[in-house]
Amino acid sequence: MKAKALTIAGSDSGGGAGIQADIKTFQERDVFGMSAITAITAQNTLGVHGVYPQTLEAIEKQIDVVLSDIGADSVKTGMLFSKEIIELVSRLLKDYKVENIVVDPVMIAKGGAKLLQDEAIEALKKHLLPQATVITPNLPEACAILGWSDINSTEAMEEAALELYKLGAKNVVVKGGHLNHEQSIDILFDGKTYSYYTNNRINTKHTHGTGCTFAAAITAELAKGNSVSEAVSTAKSFITSAISEGLAIGKGIGPTNHGAYRKELTR
Ligand SMILES: Nc1ncnc2c1ncn2[C@@H]1O[C@H](COP(=O)(O)OP(=O)(O)OP(=O)(O)O)[C@@H](O)[C@H]1O
Numbered sequence: 001m002k003a004k005a006l007t008i009a010g011s012d013s014g015g016g017a018g019i020q021a022d023i024k025t026f027q028e029r030d031v032f033g034m035s036a037i038t039a040i041t042a043q044n045t046l047g048v049h050g051v052y053p054q055t056l057e058a059i060e061k062q063i064d065v066v067l068s069d070i071g072a073d074s075v076k077t078g079m080l081f082s083k084e085i086i087e088l089v090s091r092l093l094k095d096y097k098v099e100n101i102v103v104d105p106v107m108i109a110k111g112g113a114k115l116l117q118d119e120a121i122e123a124l125k126k127h128l129l130p131q132a133t134v135i136t137p138n139l140p141e142a143c144a145i146l147g148w149s150d151i152n153s154t155e156a157m158e159e160a161a162l163e164l165y166k167l168g169a170k171n172v173v174v175k176g177g178h179l180n181h182e183q184s185i186d187i188l189f190d191g192k193t194y195s196y197y198t199n200n201r202i203n204t205k206h207t208h209g210t211g212c213t214f215a216a217a218i219t220a221e222l223a224k225g226n227s228v229s230e231a232v233s234t235a236k237s238f239i240t241s242a243i244s245e246g247l248a249i250g251k252g253i254g255p256t257n258h259g260a261y262r263k264e265l266t267r
């Protein structure tokens with residue numbers, strides 16, 4: 001049977017991040033994609049021009065009808081915007097006993113727009129992180145969750161992974177896209193071992209949606225029954241290809257190319 005994945009996230013009208021990036025990635029990885037939209041954003045390559053959160057009722061209904069009928073082998077969360085939405089999503093994922101949960105703790109868009117209210121960080125820590133199979137913070141997100149000012153080395157990334165693991169997630173991937181290093185290094189910590197996923201840094205500005213795409217690829221691989229380390233490894237290859245063929249569309253930061261990995265596999 002075809003694997004199924006649900007993304008609970010914000011809509012990016014520009015198509016590079018959020019729900020759109022997730023669904024494209026699920027499709028590329030041969031997983032049936034479903035969505036529950038937490039907020040509509042008016043977005044393009046120049047940034048976020050408007051944020052329109054959906055009502056709790058609308059969010060609950062989307063999740064309820066999908067999980068009660070179709071079900072999901074894995075669920076990804078992205079932009080959740082408020083404490084109330086986090087509490088709702090956490091409750092529903094518990095009620096439906098979802099097994100594979102990937103939490104991408106989206107906080108700030110590349111252009112600087114807030115996608116999570118400051119007061120929601122505590123709710124994220126208390127309710128959602130402890131339920132997660134995998135969490136995928138970038139360096140600023142890891143700092144915000146831990147109350148740290150900076151993470152600027154792989155040693156500090158390992159320390160952050162350990163401290164984040166103590167908050168209850170089964171696996172932590174600290175993403176090093178923001179590290180000033182010639183390689184792009186992500187570190188997975190499963191409570192015992194630190195595994196490094198490393199590729200050469202690609203010199204491009206077209207990286208809109210990298211975090212969403214990476215986490216969606218992990219979600220898709222988990223839905224198909226792969227292990228966390230296999231899922232992260234495939235996701236790393238997927239995002240590296242997508243960035244290497246980033247799309248110079250629009251006047252600002254273009255999106256990654258979700259179809260690039262498939263092309264590479266069939267070459
Ligand atoms: N220039 C790059 N070259 C190669 N890999 C990259 C580059 N930038 C980011 N990555 C990889 O992309 C993935 C996403 O990492 P990143 O730290 O950019 O996430 P993010 O900041 O959450 O993304 P976003 O900016 O979409 O929120 C990671 O696997 C990271 O290593």
Ligand SMILES: Cc1ncc(COP(=O)(O)O)c(N)n1
Binds near residue numbers: 041043108207
């Ligand atoms: C709806 C939504 N979710 C997530 C992101 C983060 O992606 P990025 O940091 O690449 O802008 C975004 N811009 N929009």
